Structure formats: C-alpha cells, structure tokens
Amino acid sequence: MRAAVRGRADPDEVRARIIEVAEVLFRSIGYQKTSMADIAAELKMSPANLYRFFPSKLALVEQICARVTGEIQAVAWRIARSNGSASEKLERFVVELHRHNKTVLLKDRRLHDMVSIAMVENWQSIERHIEQMRGVVESIIREGVESGEFKVADPAAMAHVVKSSFVAFLHPQLLEQCFHEDMEPLARGVARLVVKGLRAGD
The missing domain is CATH 1.10.357.10 (Tetracycline Repressor, domain 2)
Structure with a gap:
C-alpha cells in the first residue's frame, strides 16, 4: 500500500489521510511497532512534514x-x-x-x-x-x-x-x-x- 499525499492538499484532508494510513498500519503490525517514519514512508512524505500535522506519535495514536x-x-x-x-x-x-x-x-x-x-x-x-x-x-x-x-x-x-x-x-x-x-x-x-x-x- 502506497498512499502519496499531494503537497498542496487541504490540511484537513491530509490529517484525515494520515490517520487512515496510520490506522491501517496499526491494525496490521500493531501501534507499538509502527514508527512515524513508517507512516511517512507509506504516505510518501517526509517525517518532518508528518510532524507538522502531528507533533508526536502519541498525538496521532490518540486520534x-x-x-x-x-x-x-x-x-x-x-x-x-x-x-x-x-x-x-x-x-x-x-x-x-x-x-x-x-x-x-x-x-x-x-x-x-x-x-x-x-x-x-x-x-x-x-x-x-x-x-x-x-x-x-x-x-x-x-x-x-x-x-x-x-x-x-x-x-x-x-x-x-x-x-x-x-x-x-x-x-x-x-x-x-x-x-x-x-x-x-x-x-x-x-x-x-x-x-x-x-x-x-x-
């Protein structure tokens, strides 16, 4: 599964897509084994860009x-x-x-x-x-x-x-x-x- 996020996409859409992809990874390998780098790679975005939307993995998991x-x-x-x-x-x-x-x-x-x-x-x-x-x-x-x-x-x-x-x-x-x-x-x-x-x- 590769889910690229366009650079100029609406921020709310990007957040929703990040949550969606993260949940898929959590379901497949578990949230403890899933890193922010894994999520960023799946979305074809940099980890730094991912942290712009979620300051920590905990913030994402909370969602x-x-x-x-x-x-x-x-x-x-x-x-x-x-x-x-x-x-x-x-x-x-x-x-x-x-x-x-x-x-x-x-x-x-x-x-x-x-x-x-x-x-x-x-x-x-x-x-x-x-x-x-x-x-x-x-x-x-x-x-x-x-x-x-x-x-x-x-x-x-x-x-x-x-x-x-x-x-x-x-x-x-x-x-x-x-x-x-x-x-x-x-x-x-x-x-x-x-x-x-x-x-x-x-």
Whole structure:
C-alpha cells in the first residue's frame, strides 16, 4: 500500500489521510511497532512534514483511539435513545457493549491492545470516553426518574456507581482475561440487580 499525499492538499484532508494510513498500519503490525517514519514512508512524505500535522506519535495514536472509542459511544447513545424502558436500556447497555467490545477483541486484536494500554496509561481520549459513557448511563437513569421507574435523588452520582458496576464486562483487559467464558448471563444478572436497587431508591 502506497498512499502519496499531494503537497498542496487541504490540511484537513491530509490529517484525515494520515490517520487512515496510520490506522491501517496499526491494525496490521500493531501501534507499538509502527514508527512515524513508517507512516511517512507509506504516505510518501517526509517525517518532518508528518510532524507538522502531528507533533508526536502519541498525538496521532490518540486520534485513532478516539475513533475506536467513538464507535463504542455511538452504540451506547443509540441504546439510550431507543424505545423501551430505562431498565431495559441499562441491561442492553452492558450486554450489547460487552458483545461489541468482544467483537473488537476478536477481529481487531491490535486495536484492542492499543485501547487497553490507553486505559492503563489514562490517555486523554480515554478520559473523554469514560466521561461520555458515564453521561450515557446518567441519561438513562434520568429518564427512569422522570418516568417514575427509578427513585434516585442524585442521578449524576448514581451514574458513576452504575457504570463502575459494569466494568468487569466492558474493560478491555478484564474482557481479555474472561474471553472464552460466556459472561452475558452474569452481565444480565448484574444489570437486573442494579435496576432493582434503582427502583427501590437510595
């Protein structure tokens, strides 16, 4: 694959092309083994020119990590905005995201590894992702409160608790450790226990 970038191309187009090529390389050989020189060579541009768009490899990797986590966020928000009760949505939230993350681990192991390391090292893209996921859970809880389904005094604080209770089914490293186990029944059980607590009140 050779993807030359024209010298007078629009800067936004160049950035997008750099991200695209870098992601392909990360998927094929892993982000740790991919150097900025490798990416520049694939794009037929000088490393110095590449650094004009991304000051470091981490800055570039952050963009790709944000894209990967953005796909997860899209699934989560789709669940939150779908039809059904808040209880049903919380259960779907943990089960469907568990399936999604497991699929990424199976099909895109190297991208999974990148996100896993990002979570351990607390990259900015991961911090934003965690806040987005908390926001999704809060949105569902608030919907349940407004409909009278849940009795929660502080939805924002409760969202943090609920999200934390789902970590075992969503965190990349924990997911990898239990990859060959069927965790969906347990995920459903935890979700239903959480819902029971939300219905009972603080």
